[in-house]
Amino acid sequence: MQSRSPASRTGRPRSATADAAILAATRQALVDLGWSKLTLGDVATRAGVAKTTLYRRWAGKNELVVDAVAELFDELELPDSGSLAADIEGVVLQFAAILARPEAKSGLMAVVAEATHDDALRERIRASVVDRQKRLVLEGRCRAQERGELPPEPDSESASRTADLIFDMVAGAVVHRTLVSAEPADEEWVRSFTRVLLQGLGT
Amino acid sequence: MQSRSPASRTGRPRSATADAAILAATRQALVDLGWSKLTLGDVATRAGVAKTTLYRRWAGKNELVVDAVAELFDELELPDSGSLAADIEGVVLQFAAILARPEAKSGLMAVVAEATHDDALRERIRASVVDRQKRLVLEGRCRAQERGELPPEPDSESASRTADLIFDMVAGAVVHRTLVSAEPADEEWVRSFTRVLLQGLGT
Amino acid sequence: MQSRSPASRTGRPRSATADAAILAATRQALVDLGWSKLTLGDVATRAGVAKTTLYRRWAGKNELVVDAVAELFDELELPDSGSLAADIEGVVLQFAAILARPEAKSGLMAVVAEATHDDALRERIRASVVDRQKRLVLEGRCRAQERGELPPEPDSESASRTADLIFDMVAGAVVHRTLVSAEPADEEWVRSFTRVLLQGLGT
Amino acid sequence: MQSRSPASRTGRPRSATADAAILAATRQALVDLGWSKLTLGDVATRAGVAKTTLYRRWAGKNELVVDAVAELFDELELPDSGSLAADIEGVVLQFAAILARPEAKSGLMAVVAEATHDDALRERIRASVVDRQKRLVLEGRCRAQERGELPPEPDSESASRTADLIFDMVAGAVVHRTLVSAEPADEEWVRSFTRVLLQGLGT
DNA sequence: AGATAACCGAGACGGTACGTCTCGTCTTGAT
DNA sequence: ATCAAGACGAGACGTACCGTCTCGGTTATCT
Numbered sequence: 001m002q003s004r005s006p007a008s009r010t011g012r013p014r015s016a017t018a019d020a021a022i023l024a025a026t027r028q029a030l031v032d033l034g035w036s037k038l039t040l041g042d043v044a045t046r047a048g049v050a051k052t053t054l055y056r057r058w059a060g061k062n063e064l065v066v067d068a069v070a071e072l073f074d075e076l077e078l079p080d081s082g083s084l085a086a087d088i089e090g091v092v093l094q095f096a097a098i099l100a101r102p103e104a105k106s107g108l109m110a111v112v113a114e115a116t117h118d119d120a121l122r123e124r125i126r127a128s129v130v131d132r133q134k135r136l137v138l139e140g141r142c143r144a145q146e147r148g149e150l151p152p153e154p155d156s157e158s159a160s161r162t163a164d165l166i167f168d169m170v171a172g173a174v175v176h177r178t179l180v181s182a183e184p185a186d187e188e189w190v191r192s193f194t195r196v197l198l199q200g201l202g203t
Numbered sequence: 204m205q206s207r208s209p210a211s212r213t214g215r216p217r218s219a220t221a222d223a224a225i226l227a228a229t230r231q232a233l234v235d236l237g238w239s240k241l242t243l244g245d246v247a248t249r250a251g252v253a254k255t256t257l258y259r260r261w262a263g264k265n266e267l268v269v270d271a272v273a274e275l276f277d278e279l280e281l282p283d284s285g286s287l288a289a290d291i292e293g294v295v296l297q298f299a300a301i302l303a304r305p306e307a308k309s310g311l312m313a314v315v316a317e318a319t320h321d322d323a324l325r326e327r328i329r330a331s332v333v334d335r336q337k338r339l340v341l342e343g344r345c346r347a348q349e350r351g352e353l354p355p356e357p358d359s360e361s362a363s364r365t366a367d368l369i370f371d372m373v374a375g376a377v378v379h380r381t382l383v384s385a386e387p388a389d390e391e392w393v394r395s396f397t398r399v400l401l402q403g404l405g406t
Numbered sequence: 407m408q409s410r411s412p413a414s415r416t417g418r419p420r421s422a423t424a425d426a427a428i429l430a431a432t433r434q435a436l437v438d439l440g441w442s443k444l445t446l447g448d449v450a451t452r453a454g455v456a457k458t459t460l461y462r463r464w465a466g467k468n469e470l471v472v473d474a475v476a477e478l479f480d481e482l483e484l485p486d487s488g489s490l491a492a493d494i495e496g497v498v499l500q501f502a503a504i505l506a507r508p509e510a511k512s513g514l515m516a517v518v519a520e521a522t523h524d525d526a527l528r529e530r531i532r533a534s535v536v537d538r539q540k541r542l543v544l545e546g547r548c549r550a551q552e553r554g555e556l557p558p559e560p561d562s563e564s565a566s567r568t569a570d571l572i573f574d575m576v577a578g579a580v581v582h583r584t585l586v587s588a589e590p591a592d593e594e595w596v597r598s599f600t601r602v603l604l605q606g607l608g609t
Numbered sequence: 610m611q612s613r614s615p616a617s618r619t620g621r622p623r624s625a626t627a628d629a630a631i632l633a634a635t636r637q638a639l640v641d642l643g644w645s646k647l648t649l650g651d652v653a654t655r656a657g658v659a660k661t662t663l664y665r666r667w668a669g670k671n672e673l674v675v676d677a678v679a680e681l682f683d684e685l686e687l688p689d690s691g692s693l694a695a696d697i698e699g700v701v702l703q704f705a706a707i708l709a710r711p712e713a714k715s716g717l718m719a720v721v722a723e724a725t726h727d728d729a730l731r732e733r734i735r736a737s738v739v740d741r742q743k744r745l746v747l748e749g750r751c752r753a754q755e756r757g758e759l760p761p762e763p764d765s766e767s768a769s770r771t772a773d774l775i776f777d778m779v780a781g782a783v784v785h786r787t788l789v790s791a792e793p794a795d796e797e798w799v800r801s802f803t804r805v806l807l808q809g810l811g812t
Numbered sequence: 813a814g815a816t817a818a819c820c821g822a823g824a825c826g827g828t829a830c831g832t833c834t835c836g837t838c839t840t841g842a843t
Numbered sequence: 844a845t846c847a848a849g850a851c852g853a854g855a856c857g858t859a860c861c862g863t864c865t866c867g868g869t870t871a872t873c874t
Contacts, residue, residue, distance in 0.1 A: 011256060011823030012865045018825090034320040039855060050826040055857070105319040112382055113312035116305065117237040122385055150404065164384065165395055166404070169372065172379030177371040179315055180333060182325055192368055200403035201353065201369070214844020215843070221846095243836060253847045258836065416820070417849030418839040424851090440726040445829060456852040459743035475699060511725040518788055519718035522711065523643040528791055556810065570790065571801055572810070573779060578785030582777040585721055586739060588731055589773070598774055607759065607775070619820025621870045627820090648860060659821045666861065 005195075013055075021047040022054055026068035030103040035065070035110035062114050062121050069107040070128035072098050078136045084144040088194045091136050092174060096185035099178045109179055136169045171196065204269040217260075224250040225257060229271035233306040238268070238313035265317050265324050274329035275301050281339045287347040291397045292390075294339050295377060299388035302381045312382055340370045372400065420463070425428050427453040430456035432474035436509040441471070441516035456491055468527050475513040476502065478504050484542045490550040494600045495593075497542050498580060505584045514583055543573045548565035623666070629655040630664060632644070635677035639712040644719035671723050671730050678716040679737035681707050687745045693753040697803045698796075700745050701783060705794035708787045718788055746776045778806065 025046035029038045040061060044051045060066040076098070079090040098104055107128070115122035141163065144150040153159035173193060177185045232241045243264060247254045255388055261267040268319035279301070282293040311332070318325035344366065347353040356362035376396055380388045388396075431452035435444045445466060450457045465472040473517035482504070485496040504510055514535070547569065550556040559565035579599055583591045591599075634655035638647045649670060653660045667673040685707070688699040707713055717738070724731035750772065753759040762768035782802055786794045794802075 007294070010867065012825075014824065035316055040857085041855065044826095048826095051857085052304065052827085052859090053825065056824075058855090079228040102319070106316065109312055109316035109319070113238055113309060113316055115385075116308040116312065116382060125383075161395070164386070165376075165392070168384055169376045169396070171383070172375030172377070173372045174375070175376030176378065180321060180328075181367065181371055182318075183367070189368070192364070193372070195353065196368065196372065196403070198403045198405045200344070200399070200401045202401045202833065215846070223833085244834065247847095251847095253846090253849090254836085255838090259845085263836085389863070398853065416841070420850065441722055446831085447829065450852095454852095456835090456854090457831085457871065458853090462850075466831090468864065480862075508725070512722065515718055515722035515725070519644055519715060519722055521791075522714040522718070522788060531789075549751065551764040567801070569682045570792070571798070571805065574670065574790055574803070575782045577789070578781030578783070579778045580781070581785065582781030585725060586734075586780070587773065587777055588724075595774070598770070599778070602774065602806070602809070604809045606805070606807045608807045619816070619872050620821075621872090623819070649862085650823065650860065657821095659823090660862085661822090661864090665819085669862090 008190070016048050018047070018053055019057065021066070022057070023068045023071060024065055027072075027103040027107075030065070030068070030106045034106045037063075044130070045067065062111055062118065063124065065107045066111050066124050066128055069104055069111070070132075072101065072104055073129055073132050076132060076136065078139050080143070081147060084140070084147070084149040085194050085198060087140050088197065089145065089190050091140065092170060092185070092190050092193065093172070093187065096174050096178065096190065100175060100184065103177060109175075120196075133171060134163070134167050137163055137170070141166075143186070166197075218256075221250070221252055221256055222260065225252060225260070225267070226271045226274060229267055230275075230306040233268070233271070233309045238308045238357070241268075243267070265314055265321065268310045268333055269314050269324070269327050272307055272314070274330075275307055276335050279335060279339065279399065281342050283346070287343070287350070287352040288397050288401060290343050290346065291400065292372070292393050294343065295373060295388070295393050295396065298336065299377050299393065300379065301364055302377060305389065308382060312378075318319070329365065335371050336374060340366050340373070344369075367401075388389065418464060419478070421459075424453070424455050424459055425463065428455060428463070428470070429474045429477060429561045432470055433478075433513075436471070436474070436512045444471075445545040446470070451492075468517055468524065469530065471513045472517050472527070472530050475510055476538075478507065478510055479535055479538050482538065482542065484516065484545050486549070490546070490553070490555040491600050491604060492548065493546050494576075494603065495596050497546065498576060498591070498596050498599065499593065501539065501577070502580050502596065505580060511585060530606065540569070540573050543569050543576070546587055547572075572603075624662075627658055627662060628666065631658060631666070632677045632680060634714040635673055636681075637716045639677070640675070643715045646735075647674075649673070651692070671720055671727070672712070672733065674716045675720050675730070675737055677732050678713055678720070681710065681713050682738055682741050684743060685745065687748050689752070693749070693756070693758040694803050694807060696749050696752065696778075697806065698799050701779060701794070701799050701802065702796065704742065704780070705783050705787065708783060712790060718784075742780060743772070743776050746772050746779070750775075751772065754762065775806075779801065 003109045022043065025043050026038075029043050029046060033039075033042070033168055038061065040054055041051055043064070047054075054064070058067070074092070076094055079087065081087050081090055099108070111121065111125060115125055141150060145152055153162065172183050177189065183189070217406060218385055225246065229241075229248050232246050232249060234292060234402070236245070239266065244254055246267070247257050250257075257267070279294070283295055284290050300310070314324065318328055324403055344353060348355055356365065377388050379393065380386055386392075428449065431449050432444070435449050435452060439448075439519075444467065446546050447457055447461055449470070450460045453460075460470070482497070482500055485493060487496055491535070505514075517527065519529060521531055547556060551558055559568065580591050583589055583595065589595070613759065631652065634652050635647070638652050638655060643653070649663055650660055653663045655740065656663075659676055663673070667676070674802070685700070685703055688696060690696050690699055708717075720734060724734055736806065750759060754761055783794050786798065792798075
């Protein structure tokens with residue numbers, strides 16, 4: 001999130017509760033107002049905190065929203081359902097459930113858009129949000145290979161490329177379905193998606 | 204885009220060149236500044252036009268950017284390459300080439316983010332950008348069925364659902380690869396993607 | 407006060423009434439709050455005007471207050487009372503009456519204090535406030551010399567030096583009496599002052 | 610200056626050096642920044658002292674500056690030159706020398722301006738600065754009366770009124786010359802001033 | 813020799829005002 | 844009726860100070 005110089009021992013310490021209040025207020029403001037109408041002054045008021053306190057901790061709106069949204073992804077877990085298809089369906093449904101929340105919808109796409117010309121922001125998003133999801137892809141494939149559902153990778157570079165491809169396909173499809181097509185990624189859709197992903201269109 | 208009252212015959216007509224200049228200035232401003240720092244006053248100055256002229260034609264930043272970005276998709280065409288795989292690769296590469304341009308990156312995601320709480324905007328995006336792409340999916344499948352590469356759909360509702368799914372998978376994967384992973388959707392990636400899409404992971 | 411480029415003919419002209427409203431609001435705010443608590447935002451609100459309008463016309467608090475206070479000195483006139491002593495008493499009483507007003511007290515000394523390290527501000531004060539008063543000294547001396555109450559000056563440089571000295575003595579005494587000693591410069595005091603000024607202490 | 614509860618005997622005593630450092634830092638900040646840009650945080654930093662320490666001793670900027678400036682007037686003394694004219698010239702030159710220092714210019718007028726709507730502050734200024742000067746007027750007149758240069762006062766009330774008048778004339782003229790006219794109160798000017806004060810304009 | 817109490821530095825805190833920027837609207841005179 | 848120009852009311856921006864508070868730590872005097 002943000003870090004202070006570890007050497008600074010003196011002075012009044014930062015309020016621990018303020019951080020949580022600010023992030024919660026940010027999420028609520030995203031729900032109520034959306035990204036573009038969200039105001040740092042308003043967030044500060046909602047959190048019962050002075051604007052200066054907010055700026056002391058975050059550099060700007062982008063960084064704040066990334067942290068606020070990232071917390072939503074803390075709950076993501078890989079279920080062990082016994083089969084690859086069920087694993088995928090389970091994790092995609094979790095991901096879809098998070099994306100269905102309005103604070104995620106409003107915030108996530110906006111910061112991704114901002115990140116197109118802000119490398120530091122993109123790195124922050126990757127660390128806070130993306131890598132946490134990609135880990136699930138890696139674990140899921142590992143299990144599937146142990147079960148014999150997927151062949152082992154010939155070399156590690158190919159393994160990495162394939163994992164990235166799968167991740168882009170899974171995350172991209174859910175995001176596009178939810179945000180662009182504006183249709184729910186419900187159980188039926190997830191089943192269809194998983195079938196195509198595993199077996200392809202050509203059958 | 205925008206329409207005038209058909210009854211208005213008198214008075215000075217609107218400058219025809221202004222529209223093109225404004226949209227071009229908008230795209231250039233997207234490249235230079237990104238979505239959040241783009242201002243309508245700046246676009247007007249770049250286009251050599253008064254702010255009033257701009258507001259007379261568009262309701263706001265969102266609508267203007269949608270129109271400016273939509274023009275980029277005019278060039279999308281479905282190549283007839285003789286095989287489904289080649290057709291998909293061709294169209295995905297076209298789509299990736301458009302998304303690689305910074306004005307598309309910055310603008311498109313941002314308006315999609317705004318559209319999460321603005322239904323009219325989402326409809327405008329669908330009409331200007333999305334449906335033009337989805338048409339290619341439908342045509343490509345039609346051709347593939349004529350060639351016998353894909354089975355005919357049992358009923359029209361299922362056909363529609365499958366087309367939506369494919370579209371979300373194709374567009375989502377390219378968008379995610381380009382914007383979130385920030386890696387180029389080059390020929391090698393497109394080939395890998397097409398293989399998984401047609402044959403699935405399980406082989 | 408402030409001037410615009412004379413070449414600018416186009417665009418909406420500045421509101422003429424806004425200037426007067428702002429200066430009046432400034433004086434009232436000086437009365438209510440004093441210099442240091444006077445806020446440009448508050449002045450704008452009192453004047454029913456946006457803060458930007460205020461900043462478009464004045465560079466800051468100092469310049470605004472100089473203009474607001476300068477208007478108070480518009481009413482200063484040299485009475486023709488028939489004798490030098492009566493002329494002095496008349497004009498000093500007028501000056502004292504202006505200085506007795508709280509908006510003059512609060513504002514004038516403060517901008518003079520600021521002017522100690524702002525040459526442009528000092529010049530503005532001189533032009534708006536001081537020179538208008540000094541003119542009265544020159545006219546009064548001229549009349550007294552015509553009446554034979556004062557001897558003619560030997561040369562113009564000496565004349566200028568003496569006028570400056572008299573001005574500093576008159577204005578300084580009234581200001582010090584009013585602001586530092588915080589006692590009213592009433593008729594009795596003015597008579598005593600005039601007697602010392604004309605005849606000296608040594609009689 | 611400031612006083613502590615006389616009952617407090619225990620605990621760490623206040624640093625004696627801190628007071629002097631703070632007042633010196635205040636004067637330097639007045640020179641560097643002027644009144645309006647002087648901040649207590651900056652003074653504390655210059656003095657090598659925590660803001661808390663500063664607030665423990667002074668109520669605010671006004672009180673601090675009055676004390677800092679008052680120290681400048683400690684050196685004022687009445688020379689015994691043998692004649693009233695020489696006494697006046699000597700003391701006026703001393704006063705002018707103090708007022709010529711930028712820390713006095715910036716600070717003194719500003720606190721006087723603030724005192725127009727703060728009675729306690731005016732009283733503090735009177736006690737720290739004004740009365741110390743007025744004493745010189747009283748002593749000077751006393752000596753001149755002993756020498757026979759000035760007639761004795763008929764009654765004590767008249768004596769007080771005349772002393773106040775002279776004080777306002779002397780201090781006011783020097784202040785106005787220095788701050789408003791922004792010209793040096795040098796020896797030549799002081800001689801002219803003293804001549805007018807003692808003999809009047811009418812000769 | 814502790815205990816006690818006021819002091820000290822550092823710096824975070826809730827506020828307020830700053831001066832700037834952009835918004836979307838509204839006059840202008842000219843085309 | 845539209846145009847370029849630009850002033851307008853509104854309101855958010857990010858910064859700077861305000862005066863207060865909470866820390867850990869430092870002297871003093873008073874048991």
